[in-house]
Amino acid sequence: MAVPNDSLSFNSTISPYTSKNSENASVCTDWPPVPMTTIIPSIYSIICVLGIIANTLAVSVLAHTSASRRTVANTFMLNLCVSDLLFLLSLPLWAVYYSQGYSWLFGRVACKISGSLHNLNLYASIFFITCMSVDRYLALVHPLRSQSVRDLKRAKLMCILVWVLALACTAPTIALRDTRYIEEYDVEACVISYPDLTWYRSLAWMKILLGFLLPMIIISCCYCAIGRHFLAGPGLISLRRPPHSGSAFKSSRSQDSCGKPERPSTTCVNPSSSGSKPMEGRGLERVLWTVAAVVLAFFLCWFPFHCVTFIDILKSYNWLDSCWARWAVQNLTPLSLCLGFSNSAINPVLYCFIGNHFRGxxxxxxxxxxxxxxxxxxxxxxxxxxxxxxxxxxxxxxxxxxxxxxxxxxxxx
Structure with a gap:
């Protein structure tokens, strides 16, 4: 049974070839199209090269970490880098796809795998970042009570759960993604063939809610709780290097339970470890700000794409129908995807290469x-x-x- 053009998605959100768009093309002559066949392949190539180099180095270092130095945070970060690396390996195919005018040259299996890796990375990335944020919350706000929960065995089980959940969210894309000949434009395109409009709306809402909105709410709550904890009580002191005591004798003799000069008890817990190893205040601050930077980067990179997806959902309900909306969906979807894909190259730089410990x-x-x-x-x-x-x-x-x-x-x- 032939699938109508309106139910085809050439990459992730909307097809650039729809009968509705063709009918309204004369009305929107003041909105010139963006030259996708030259801009998108160039951006994809840069992201691919930089991202593969950064993620390969990150995976090499994190995978070769000795067992005694492996931490919960590093476990999540290793899986995040693997997810990014798997997707980046498929990015050259999408660069060729755009450069050939949406003509897919690599066959049906490659179409399914490449499209699925994109969706898998979208879900797995935000799920692992959410796990890292919850881990920061437990380590900084409940350092003692969370020691029994934050161990490497549980972290590995959580990673398996995240992969299974991300695969479950990607399963509809695996089933619906396929190659299809578009006679009107004489191309063999790699498309998502939705059975009907309800399927498209359901999967688009799932992408926005599970792949962005719900995780960002959890992450925001975690960081609000962390900020409130450190601003309200002695936790604020733990992010600063403790001042020298007035008496040298007292400073040398006064010891806390960690065997170090007396300081607030929260500094005895290393939030990036599975145990209760001592960690300096600046170490805590660096870990906190680094993970916060990863979260902020994900938000800035993927927020425009989900905004464009939301506009397209409104269009599908006929709640929004204007030239700027059609132009935004057709032209900003690939560009916002470029911004989202760049997050795969930014993650290892933010989390790994900025840290002195990782560089060492x-x-x-x-x-x-x-x-x-x-x-x-x-x-x-x-x-x-x-x-x-x-x-x-x-x-x-x-x-x-x-x-x-x-x-x-x-x-x-």
Missing amino acids: RLGALSKGLCVRLKAREEDHSQKRGSFSTRLSSFSRKLSDLKDLAIVEASAHA
């Missing part, structure tokens, strides 16, 4: 790699030198034998 581990990993390469080169050089020595010795023996043969021949003569 990256440097140690690079140093270790250089040492191994140097050792391998020296070993190769040593073997080559040994071979050269043996060859030289063999050549000398041949020369001696040759000289001996000449002498014997002279004697017989």
